[in-house]
Amino acid sequence: MTNSLIAGLDQTQLLALYHSLVLTRAAEERLEVLQKQGYVTGGVYRSLGQEAGAAGAAFALNRQTDGTGDFLAPTVRAAGALFLFGGELVDFFRQYMGRVTGPTRGKEANVHWVDLQKGIIGPVSPLGTMVEIMAGITLSFRVRGESRVGMVFYGDGASSTGAWHEGLNFSAVQRCPLILMVEANQWAFSTATNKNTRVHSFTEKAAGYGIGSESVDGTDIVAVFEAVSRAAKRARSGGGTQMVELRYYRRLGHAQHDSQDYVDPDELAMWEDRDPIDLFEHRILEENWATESVLHKIRRRAEEECRLAAEQAVQEPVPDGREAVKGIYTDTIIQHPWTRADGPNRSHSNELNR
Numbered sequence: 001m002t003n004s005l006i007a008g009l010d011q012t013q014l015l016a017l018y019h020s021l022v023l024t025r026a027a028e029e030r031l032e033v034l035q036k037q038g039y040v041t042g043g044v045y046r047s048l049g050q051e052a053g054a055a056g057a058a059f060a061l062n063r064q065t066d067g068t069g070d071f072l073a074p075t076v077r078a079a080g081a082l083f084l085f086g087g088e089l090v091d092f093f094r095q096y097m098g099r100v101t102g103p104t105r106g107k108e109a110n111v112h113w114v115d116l117q118k119g120i121i122g123p124v125s126p127l128g129t130m131v132e133i134m135a136g137i138t139l140s141f142r143v144r145g146e147s148r149v150g151m152v153f154y155g156d157g158a159s160s161t162g163a164w165h166e167g168l169n170f171s172a173v174q175r176c177p178l179i180l181m182v183e184a185n186q187w188a189f190s191t192a193t194n195k196n197t198r199v200h201s202f203t204e205k206a207a208g209y210g211i212g213s214e215s216v217d218g219t220d221i222v223a224v225f226e227a228v229s230r231a232a233k234r235a236r237s238g239g240g241t242q243m244v245e246l247r248y249y250r251r252l253g254h255a256q257h258d259s260q261d262y263v264d265p266d267e268l269a270m271w272e273d274r275d276p277i278d279l280f281e282h283r284i285l286e287e288n289w290a291t292e293s294v295l296h297k298i299r300r301r302a303e304e305e306c307r308l309a310a311e312q313a314v315q316e317p318v319p320d321g322r323e324a325v326k327g328i329y330t331d332t333i334i335q336h337p338w339t340r341a342d343g344p345n346r347s348h349s350n351e352l353n354r
């Protein structure tokens with residue numbers, strides 16, 4: 001019998017959720033600083049206003065580190081889910097800074113990495129394709145009779161791609177235990193969602209494929225946790241593919257290069273008032289689940305974790321150019337015919353032809 005305060009969550013779990021929210025925000029804020037200092041290679045994609053969607057959803061799944069748990073395919077705006085699945089903060093910073101010590105040894109950026117033991121399937125860039133990949137992974141769970149589910153995040157813009165629809169249809173027909181998280185943040189770059197789809201809620205699309213769905217306030221972490229818990233229960237018990245729509249707002253531009261001057265300032269202000277961290281803090285204090293000083297310590301801890309992880313990653317090297325051909329098809333260094341002939345491995349140039 002747990003001491004449930006709400007939604008079956010006890011105080012420790014509620015504070016873990018709070019930590020997850022503030023950790024995500026602190027990590028992304030630190031990334032912005034690192035980028036201004038010139039350390040980041042590529043864009044910085046913030047999830048400001050969307051943190052509760054990623055954290056609440058991942059918290060509802062079975063997270064293991066020995067390859068036996070549920071699987072997650074996050075987007076760049078779902079870093080909080082990645083952290084909950086055991087993605088290390090230091091690896092997150094390494095990826096953004098192209099460090100050779102990172103999971104992809106500097107080959108890929110941000111959340112694009114895989115850890116099969118932890119159930120992390122980093123995304124590939126063409127939008128929509130991870131639905132197909134995760135349909136395949138979760139089909140294997142069903143075929144083997146395992147009680148596991150997969151979760152794939154995608155933006156509202158991505159839901160207009162062919163791959164998204166094809167993957168969803170396959171998953172629905174095959175009753176794959178897959179949960180599609182629609183990050184309905186109302187923008188895809190500078191295209192408003194109403195110029196991208198005629199439906200008012202993505203649950204209407206779910207109905208078209210005959211799958212279960214729910215639409216939830218994506219700024220309310222407890223509501224997200226509850227909705228995803230229900231979806232996971234249905235998927236785990238033979239109910240097939242499910243969708244959960246997270247309603248919230250992309251409060252910053254697509255990435256830091258986007259000044260967002262196409263956004264109505266009043267609309268933005270309205271969503272600033274619905275900040276997921278502020279809302280959860282108010283609720284925690286109002287319900288007496290914890291004191292302000294406890295929350296303060298958690299915020300300090302999250303900031304310190306980010307500071308230490310970033311400091312470590314900053315000191316580490318970027319890869320030598322030769323890394324680019326390592327770990328692709330084989331760990332032997334191969335000079336492809338199209339590789340520059342003046343590189344240091346010139347003598348290996350015929351390795352492919354053996």
Ligand SMILES: Cc1ncc(C[n+]2csc(CCOP(=O)(O)OP(=O)(O)O)c2C)c(N)n1
Pocket residue numbers: 077125126127128154155156157158159161183185187188189250254
């Ligand atoms: C098939 C495909 N088309 C275009 C792109 C370029 N692209 C990257 S992110 C993005 C916008 C995505 O919008 P949305 O899915 O709503 O996610 P958000 O950025 O709002 O989180 C686009 C068009 C891509 N990666 N893949």
Ligand SMILES: [Mg+2]
Pocket residue numbers: 155156157183184185186187188189250
């Ligand atoms: Mg979007």
